[in-house]
Amino acid sequence: MPALVHAEGNPETGKALYKAHCALCHGGQGQGVPPMFPNLTSKPLEAYAAMMQNYRAGMGHKVMVEMAKSLHEQQLEDLLAFIATLPRK
Numbered sequence: 001m002p003a004l005v006h007a008e009g010n011p012e013t014g015k016a017l018y019k020a021h022c023a024l025c026h027g028g029q030g031q032g033v034p035p036m037f038p039n040l041t042s043k044p045l046e047a048y049a050a051m052m053q054n055y056r057a058g059m060g061h062k063v064m065v066e067m068a069k070s071l072h073e074q075q076l077e078d079l080l081a082f083i084a085t086l087p088r089k
């Protein structure tokens, strides 16, 4: 699978996807709900891209593996583009 390049994502589409699929656990602004759900604002975007790829390949937390596998690659790009717009910690 080619590396995820967030520059190819659409942050507006990503925002809608995020609200529908991610905000429940990771918070509306990616702030997370410690200690259960990690924030999505403290690591470099490349790290999140790599993590999503690993999840998609079946590695890591089961919840996230299921989540990542249910999304298309373009949707992951869009999500990463949106995550890039979140206020950083």
Ligand code: HEC
Binding pocket: 018, 021, 022, 023, 024, 025, 026, 036, 037, 038, 039, 040, 043, 048, 051, 052, 060, 061, 063, 064, 067, 071, 079
């Ligand atoms: C049902 C709850 C739930 C939903 C919904 C969910 N996640 Fe997660 N996510 C988790 C949990 C739990 C972890 C922590 C896994 C671990 O401890 O390894 C996690 C971890 C992550 C991580 C790794 C963060 C880190 O710093 O380790 C990323 C990135 C991530 N999720 C992105 C997303 C995205 C993008 C979506 C929406 C497509 C999403 N998650 C939806 C529960 C969820």
